[in-house]
Amino acid sequence: PVFNSLSDRLTATFKNLRGKGRLTEADIDGTAREIRRALLDADVAVPVVREFIARVKARSLGSEVSEALNPGQQVVKIVNEELVGILGGQTRELQFAKHPPTIIMLAGLQGAGKTTLAGKLAYRLKNQGHTPMLVACDLQRPNAVNQLQVGGGRAGVPVYAPHPGVSSEAETPTGDPVQVARAGVAEAREKLHDVVIIDTAGRLGVDTELMQQAADIKSAVGAHEVLFVIDAMIGQDAVTTAQSFNEGVDFTGVVLSKLDGDARGGAALSVASVTGKPVMYASTGEGLKDFEVFHPDRMARRILDMGDVLSLIEQAEASWDKAEAAKMAQKFADQEDFTLEDFLAQMQQLKKMGSMKKMLGMMPGAQGMRQQLEQFDESSIGRVEAIIYSMTPHERVAPKIMNGSRRARIAKGSGVHVSEVNQLLERFAQAQKMMKKMAGGGMPQMPGGGAM
Numbered sequence: 001p002v003f004n005s006l007s008d009r010l011t012a013t014f015k016n017l018r019g020k021g022r023l024t025e026a027d028i029d030g031t032a033r034e035i036r037r038a039l040l041d042a043d044v045a046v047p048v049v050r051e052f053i054a055r056v057k058a059r060s061l062g063s064e065v066s067e068a069l070n071p072g073q074q075v076v077k078i079v080n081e082e083l084v085g086i087l088g089g090q091t092r093e094l095q096f097a098k099h100p101p102t103i104i105m106l107a108g109l110q111g112a113g114k115t116t117l118a119g120k121l122a123y124r125l126k127n128q129g130h131t132p133m134l135v136a137c138d139l140q141r142p143n144a145v146n147q148l149q150v151g152g153g154r155a156g157v158p159v160y161a162p163h164p165g166v167s168s169e170a171e172t173p174t175g176d177p178v179q180v181a182r183a184g185v186a187e188a189r190e191k192l193h194d195v196v197i198i199d200t201a202g203r204l205g206v207d208t209e210l211m212q213q214a215a216d217i218k219s220a221v222g223a224h225e226v227l228f229v230i231d232a233m234i235g236q237d238a239v240t241t242a243q244s245f246n247e248g249v250d251f252t253g254v255v256l257s258k259l260d261g262d263a264r265g266g267a268a269l270s271v272a273s274v275t276g277k278p279v280m281y282a283s284t285g286e287g288l289k290d291f292e293v294f295h296p297d298r299m300a301r302r303i304l305d306m307g308d309v310l311s312l313i314e315q316a317e318a319s320w321d322k323a324e325a326a327k328m329a330q331k332f333a334d335q336e337d338f339t340l341e342d343f344l345a346q347m348q349q350l351k352k353m354g355s356m357k358k359m360l361g362m363m364p365g366a367q368g369m370r371q372q373l374e375q376f377d378e379s380s381i382g383r384v385e386a387i388i389y390s391m392t393p394h395e396r397v398a399p400k401i402m403n404g405s406r407r408a409r410i411a412k413g414s415g416v417h418v419s420e421v422n423q424l425l426e427r428f429a430q431a432q433k434m435m436k437k438m439a440g441g442g443m444p445q446m447p448g449g450g451a452m
């Protein structure tokens with residue numbers, strides 16, 4: 001994903017500092033130069049890089065580092081803190097209006113991901129107990145209204161559109177977007193929706209007329225939040241685009257889209273610092289759930305390959321079956337044996353959490369094992385299920401009885417080679433050992449978490 005190469009470069013740079021008892025000025029100069037190059041190559045805007053490096057250097061030359069027990073690690077800590085700073089510092093979520101509905105407007109270039117985001121945001125808010133309504137004010141792009149209706153349908157959220165019957169791709173609804181926005185908000189008010197999300201027309205480049213239209217919609221409806229959506233893949237152009245929108249519509253927050261892509265990530269690292277507006281959300285795919293709150297501190301940790309365990313846990317909690325988790329916890333407490341059935345249940349929980357690759361990618365040290373991650377075969381979970389289902393209930397709770405003929409029978413039953421059955425049993429034995437350790441109060445060792 002995004003930031004891979006930046007992350008590689010930075011971690012390589014820090015490796016050189018590892019274990020040094022003292023850092024000379026030359027060490028710090030060299031490190032600063034490497035970081036500077038890595039940031040520029042990642043398309044971070046020049047003025048942002050300049051300021052970043054100046055701050056890192058000044059702090060690294062100070063007593064914070066010279067008096068540290070582990071100066072190398074102290075430099076990493078400084079880089080981490082400064083990175084959090086340019087990403088906007090604190091996490092910022094939507095602010096809801098005292099008197100509903102809260103009106104949220106989306107703005108950005110055409111193709112940035114506004115319409116897609118509208119569906120995701122509506123879905124998220126709905127799941128949080130809000131009653132959002134979408135309003136289609138992108139009357140410029142053919143099919144944008146339709147696309148919003150489809151997204152709203154998938155999210156289970158109503159869509160206000162000027163032409164209820166628009167169905168052909170070629171037909172572009174006419175009408176005045178400002179009027180549509182007003183009417184949409186009025187309808188939302190009448191039907192007691194507590195949030196309105198307005199999708200507006202994008203533009204291919206920065207265009208005064210359309211910018212004016214966005215500003216007009218904003219003031220006509222008194223939008224509480226204006227989210228500027230920007231494609232993380234657009235590179236150095238991000239800064240000028242963001243600045244124009246900041247001047248044109250004075251947005252309140254930024255959404256980075258397509259963070260799942262292979263972009264170098266410069267936009268992400270520049271926009272907050274150049275506009276002074278926080279990045280609030282990240283869009284990471286085309287699905288309704290590929291959307292997360294942007295936490296500057298966690299993102300910095302991800303870039304520096306310190307892992308993003310918090311996001312991992314949250315994602316797990318969101319999809320974890322509470323009853324199942326409670327049962328598992330009780331089992332630990334009772335020091336009951338961990339069986340193949342538990343193992344299967346755990347795998348199924350993991351599968352529900354979404355892509356294993358995405359999850360594993362958030363672990364500390366993930367950047368270092370990227371190659372293994374790329375090769376991770378999601379379908380292997382299905383085969384594990386097949387193998388375990390081919391076992392008798394007794395075999396599942398007492399895998400010790402598994403002799404050669406049982407293994408052969410299971411392999412045949414699940415359509416795999418015996419070696420796969422053996423592998424699974426080995427992995428299970430390891431998991432069982434780890435579970436015992438955790439039940440005993442010990443935490444398993446995280447990979448890559450060692451001292452620098």
Ligand code: GDP
Pocket residue numbers: 108109110111112113114115116117147202257258259260261283284285286290
């Ligand atoms: P709009 O013109 O700003 O409304 O942009 P759209 O919402 O139509 O998105 C443009 C294209 O980008 C569509 O093909 C979307 O499916 C795709 N897209 C939007 N957000 C993401 C994202 O986070 N990741 C990826 N991979 N694709 C996205």
